[in-house]
Amino acid sequence: MPEKNSQAKGANKIRIITNVLTTAVKLWLRAQVSHVSQLEVDIKASDRQLLSGRIPWVSISANDAVYQGLHITRIQLVAENIQVNIGAVLKGQPLRLLATVPVVGELIVDEKDLNSSVSSELLSTAFNEVLVKLLPEHCLKSKQIAWEKIILENHRIILAAILTCPSDNTPLEISLNLNLVSNQKLRLSQIQVLENGAPLVAGNEDYHLDLGSDVEIQELSVIPAQLICRGKINVNP
Incomplete structure (x- = not known):
C-alpha cells in the first residue's frame, strides 16, 4: 500500500510538472505574438527528461496569430531536443530557452491576412x-x-x-x-x-x-x- 501511494505521488508530481511546463510554453508563445485565437501545445517527454528540463518533442498549432504585425492564418510546428530553465519555471518564473532549437513546420497565410x-x-x-x-x-x-x-x-x-x-x-x-x-x-x-x-x-x-x-x-x-x-x-x- 505505501508503495502504491509513493507511485501515485510520483505520478501526480510529474503531472503537475507537465501542466506547469505546458502552461509556461503557452505563455511564452503568447508573449511572442500580439494575438492568437487558438493555440494548442502537446509535450512528449519522460519523467526524467522533464525533471532535467529537456523536452525531446513539442507540437504547436495556432490559428489567426499576429506576429510583429504579420497576420498568420494557420501555423503548425514541431520542435525537438529543447532545453529550458525548468527549475526557474517551477518557481513561477518565465520560460527561457537554454540552447538553439530547430523547428520544423508549415505556415499558411491567406491573401486577406x-x-x-x-x-x-x-x-x-x-x-x-x-x-x-x-x-x-x-x-x-x-x-x-x-x-x-x-x-x-x-x-x-x-x-x-x-x-x-x-x-x-x-x-x-x-x-x-x-x-x-x-x-x-x-x-x-x-x-x-x-x-x-x-x-x-x-x-x-x-x-x-x-x-x-x-x-x-x-x-x-x-x-x-x-x-x-x-x-x-x-x-x-
Missing part, C-alpha cells in the same frame, strides 16, 4: 528591399511609399503601392514570379514594374533573395489567394 499585414514593418521592409533591387536608379529618396495591396496568383505575386512626393501621388505596381532556388534562397523572375501605368521594368533579369543560415525552406507555394511555406527555422535563445 497578407493584406491585413501589408503595413507591418516585416512586410514593408521586405518589399522595400525588393524595390531597391528592381529600381536602384529610380529616385525614391524624395518620395515615400505606401504598400496598399497584395494579390496572389499561381506562382505570381502582384504588389500595389502609392509613391508620395511633394507634387503628387503616383500608383506603382510590381508583379513577379516567386520560386524557391535552394533551402536558403528565393528567385524573383518575370518581373514587371508599372508607374502610373507606364512600364519601368519589363525584362528577363532574375533576382535572388538570401534568407540566411537559420532558415531552411523545403517548399514554397504561391497559389490563388494563399501562400504556403514548409521548412525549418532555428529559434535562438
Whole structure:
C-alpha cells in the first residue's frame, strides 16, 4: 500500500510538472505574438527528461496569430531536443530557452491576412528591399511609399503601392514570379514594374533573395489567394 501511494505521488508530481511546463510554453508563445485565437501545445517527454528540463518533442498549432504585425492564418510546428530553465519555471518564473532549437513546420497565410499585414514593418521592409533591387536608379529618396495591396496568383505575386512626393501621388505596381532556388534562397523572375501605368521594368533579369543560415525552406507555394511555406527555422535563445 505505501508503495502504491509513493507511485501515485510520483505520478501526480510529474503531472503537475507537465501542466506547469505546458502552461509556461503557452505563455511564452503568447508573449511572442500580439494575438492568437487558438493555440494548442502537446509535450512528449519522460519523467526524467522533464525533471532535467529537456523536452525531446513539442507540437504547436495556432490559428489567426499576429506576429510583429504579420497576420498568420494557420501555423503548425514541431520542435525537438529543447532545453529550458525548468527549475526557474517551477518557481513561477518565465520560460527561457537554454540552447538553439530547430523547428520544423508549415505556415499558411491567406491573401486577406497578407493584406491585413501589408503595413507591418516585416512586410514593408521586405518589399522595400525588393524595390531597391528592381529600381536602384529610380529616385525614391524624395518620395515615400505606401504598400496598399497584395494579390496572389499561381506562382505570381502582384504588389500595389502609392509613391508620395511633394507634387503628387503616383500608383506603382510590381508583379513577379516567386520560386524557391535552394533551402536558403528565393528567385524573383518575370518581373514587371508599372508607374502610373507606364512600364519601368519589363525584362528577363532574375533576382535572388538570401534568407540566411537559420532558415531552411523545403517548399514554397504561391497559389490563388494563399501562400504556403514548409521548412525549418532555428529559434535562438
